[in-house]
Amino acid sequence: MATHDPGGQQYDFLEFETPGYDEEDDAYTPFGRGGDGGTYEPGARKEGTGAAAFLGLPQEWTAASAASLPRAPLGKQEQPRGSGKEEENGGLGHVTAGIKALHLQNDAHNGHDAEEEDGAGSLGSSSDEELGEDASHLQEHEEEEEGEGLDTPEYACRYCGIHDPACVVRCVESNKWFCNSRWNTTGSHIIQHLVKARNKTVALHPQSPLGDTVLECYNCGCRNVFLLGFIPAKSDSVVVLLCREPCLSNGALKDLDWDLAQWMPLIEDRAFLPWLVRVPSEQEQLRARQITAGQIQKLEEAWKENAEATLEEVERQGGEGEEEGVAVLLKYEDGYHYQNVLAPLVKMEADYDKKMKEQQSQDGVSVTWDEGLSKRKVASFRFGRGEEEAGLTVGDELRLKLDVLTARMHGVNGGQAWEGVGNVLRMADGEVSLEMRVSHCPTEVRDGFSVEFVWKSTSFDRMQGALKTFAVDDASISGYLYHKLLGHEVEPQTLRVSLPKRFSVPHLPDLNHSQFQAVKSVLQKPLSLIQGPPGTGKTVTSASIVYHLAQQGVGQVLVVAPSNVAVDHLTEKIHATGLKVVRLAAKSREGVDSSVDHLCLHTMITTLATPEQEELSKLRQLKAELGELVPQDEAKFRKLKTAVGREVLKAADVICCTCVGAGDPRLKNFRFRQVLIDEATQAMEAECLIPIVMGCKQLIMVGDHCQLPPVITCKKAAKAGLTQSLFERLIILGHRPHRLQVQYRMHPCLSAFPSNMFYEGTLQNGITEDERSPDRVSFPWPTPTKPMFFWIQTGAEELSSSGTSYLNRSEASATERICTALLKVGVEAGKIGVITPYQGQRAHLILHMARTGPASASWRTLAG
Ligand SMILES: [Zn+2]
């Protein structure tokens, strides 16, 4: 299920128009031009053996500067340079501590001699593995020289075929080569591959001017190229590679001669800096295969199934395998037509979601074990790639595994492989807590676990089920609504109801004029849309409507929203009116804390006084003591729980759950004539249908089509229109929404813009300037009476650690300074919000603020 996180992935692939690479701008031209490439002193080369963090710029290299180099500043691998001892220790050092220093020296040789010497030098001291690798590279080199033009070498760019050793790098994870050309596309080939394949480590070509090296942080050994940058030394042309997090931020190497302010990322404008990996000339690019962005996409998709697939093969299959989804329509002939269009798109999204989630498996995970409240084991570990948090949501299922070898090594589980499934209980700072569903967990083992995402088709199955029900079951929805939803012309209908004398509701704020109008009209119509711009009291209006619907006594009211947060919020408000409300939470979320725990079905089961309660609580106690019940008792326990649960649900005036939750088996055979859908513009159409096809005769949808649409992860499905909500479609079909027009949230000077931009100037202010006056706070606003300003910060975007999002360090530091200034003049930390559309910037802001801002502030809650 896609999450409804506005900061989520939907922004991650925003790409900027970037100017083409301008050769004249190139300040780092020493390599690969005019044969002045570096040569290497074999002894020095060995120390790095395959990993580089310390790159010498050969152009102005001198012996004197070599001596002044800060060597292994953390004292890890202090070794005298160029001594025989070092030659002996080179390989060992690499293996034991992974020293990241590589010194390259420019001797008087020309480039080609140097390459051969480099190869030979490597052979002399490399570990066996590397020896094999180096030897094979050498061989290829020879083959290439002999049979030039006959066949492209292994290191040819898999996208375009360019194979100049200075222009290509190897993706270590996929073991494929790509060039640094961005011909026709929005990033260089290597960067595009890394991002699309979600890889992060690269190695330079053995015959490249810098030699066969894996790029990594000098200080910590981190190999994520999206985090790596370099600092040029002042005195000589040597650079050190340092990662942005944590080493640059921690000020590692500051004590030495390195000026951290000079740090620059290795990737700029989605290409490697040209001094590191040369950009092929225009001529070379013209001669190469002209691959398009679409072909790249196809090729990457194909590699997920078959790592050796070629573009030719992909293109050949393309004709038949390419099923474009039929685009959504505004009107449909009938329920079958509707199902025929939507069902394939929902399936497409489901398949894509499954593929993406299942790709997230991770090995070598370290786990800390704890015991949860329910005596279940809780495993905590880091999962996901950096700031992305793996798109996990609380309640998701993960499978934790231990292979035979690790189990034997620790003597656990009788030396057998172990695996157990759990539900995500919470996530914080990239750490996931998983409540295990099995009681036997190898809690004595901490390292060497694998984690897999257990993809559930439940939400998609329920959408498909609803589409089918809508098509085949006449009783699932009133005739009027059926035709309305299909876009047919229908005679307007008014419901015969007796309107309440008073529209305001117990324990909720009085309704303003536009809220009153909305409530009054909604109660008399079978289908209503309410558009609520931010701060206009959508929840109060919804709760008031639900209150009056429940008073009509025509059955239970079903209240849904796509997100759990919205459902909880509404549940609370409806509860405040005095109605009997039950919140039905998914079983996987029963362990999750929420503000409405006491209203949740699973909690109410334990408190309701019914004849079954006594026996039920006995069994529950027994289960808590023993951890597990014997199968007979377990079956009885479940049966009782189901029976009591049904009683609780039947006794309610209102049932609240997510749209998908309405398809819960516990609601089987329940009928709801009146359905209210909150946040309706953020739900997929088929998602909304789940609560609707339970006998709906009166439907109220609340939302704001001027805000975010539903999140669709599959681009093809999104393009075919799956991002269009039912609410939006009805508006396009001419259904006029009731607009809530008075906003209570913003200072009037802030509401002016959205009002004019999105709501034709109709948004009124329910608060005065005085009520939102900033005068308590002496912040230097440019116009003292208008608490707002725009701040333009120039500073380059950098790719985030995942390569799929962006961050801007100078913007983050300006944000921190403004927040700190606000805190200093007395604004509470909880009242400051920072919003960014980029996941990468969000993660960076949190880190940066926690590090730099006042310690008293709680920065975690701040970035949304
Ligand atoms: Zn290429």
Ligand SMILES: [Zn+2]
């Ligand atoms: Zn580092």
